[in-house]
Amino acid sequence: MVATQTPAVAGQPAPSPGQSIAADQPIATGRAVLDAGHVDIGPRYVDGQWTLLIHDGTQQQPVWRSPDETVLRVSDAALQAVPDDPAYAFLGIDAGKRVHVVPQVQNQDVVWIGWNTQDPQVMRTIDRGATLSLLGVRGPGRLTTFLQAGNFAAPQVLWRSAEPKAQPFWVDVNTHTHANWVFSTPGVYLVTVQVSADLISGEKVSAIRTLRFAVGDATSTDSAFTANADPGTTRAGDRVPGKTRNTADEPGDASPLPLVAVLAAAAVVLAVGLLLVLLRGRGAKRRAERERSTPPSERRP
The missing domain is CATH 1.20.5 (Single alpha-helices involved in coiled-coils or other helix-helix interfaces)
Known part of the structure; x- marks a missing residue:
């Protein structure tokens, strides 16, 4: 879980340059399960409209994908034990428990998830950078996303599903960064994210999309595809057994x-x-x- 090389911090370019995104990279259609290799989320214009897509670099020809048609599978190859270290108390998980971790430094057997602001049209139009915000998480456990600059630096927490409020962080233009994603419990997670920016023209743009995760080998990717999330009602810690929970419809609950x-x-x-x-x-x-x-x-x- 602890990084073995110095990573980027939010808002700065990754230390290992080399990724560039062509303006004509296609947008793939149809369902896809990404379980290993390089993946970023990032803003992109589609038919002139600002949105958030998944940049799939797991194949020789990178493509963009819709979050609605993509499941990020975090297999059991991602299992790690929570360190017995007070520095990781923010995880809210007992030391020694094995959890699924998408690491900041790439593990070839695990999907490697980051973010970028490198689409050419995005770089031409945004004013200095963009803001990525976690709006909510539905799932059987907790999600925590954090950065760590080397083995001895304190973790920099970006997102915690245990927090009931929106959690934004700033990302500079032409940024490419990866982080640690920790899932406390296997299952389906729906992670609702907003990307917003001020444009050079003075216009403000914003888009909300939901990322779909199937965590653990025993978790069905079909359930992740069919799970339903309403960005307007997404809350931290809500369970997703295949569809979103409507508490007003459950026995014993009252509106x-x-x-x-x-x-x-x-x-x-x-x-x-x-x-x-x-x-x-x-x-x-x-x-x-x-x-x-x-x-x-x-x-x-």
């Missing part, structure tokens, strides 16, 4: 509206009860006053 209605009805009943008690009390008081002012001989038996 907020019925609960509000019940509370409102209870308040009305309580108010009516209090009003009746006050009216009865006032009536009894008036009767007692009349009886005190009436001579005994005129009182009704």
Whole structure:
């Protein structure tokens, strides 16, 4: 899990240059499972529209792919033990537990995931760089993404699915960087990411896409393809057994509206009860006053 060579930090070019992306690199269609080799996520224009795609460098001719049609398989070859070191407490995982790790330094048997801002049209149009943000994760466990500059440097945490808020970091133009991706539990993960930028023209652009991961040899890639994520409702730590969970539809769960209605009805009943008690009390008081002012001989038996 600890890097064996000095990596890039977020926003700086990778230390091992050599990747360049041609303007005419095609966009492949059809489903693909990427389980080894070089993969980046990054902004790209498609038919003039800003979006986020997966740059597939696992084959001789690199192509771009849609996240909707791509599953990133993290096989059991990625299993590593969590170090017994307080520096990794941010993982929230017990030391010694074996977890799936996409490493910052390439393991030839594991998919190698990074990000880039190297598409030629992107480099011509953005103002200095872009922002990558984690909006949420649905899966059976935690996802943590971090950088580490050598064996003795403290980890630089970028994304933690345990955090309930959006987590942005800055990426300079013409950047190519890889990081450590740690999955605490096997299963399907849907990772919702936003890429946004200010353009030289003064326009602001943004796109939200969901990355699909099948973690562990026993996890079905078909489940990862069919799993459903709504970027507007994605939350850290939600489980994905093949489709996204709608808590309002689960037995024992109730949506907020019925609960509000019940509370409102209870308040009305309580108010009516209090009003009746006050009216009865006032009536009894008036009767007692009349009886005190009436001579005994005129009182009704």
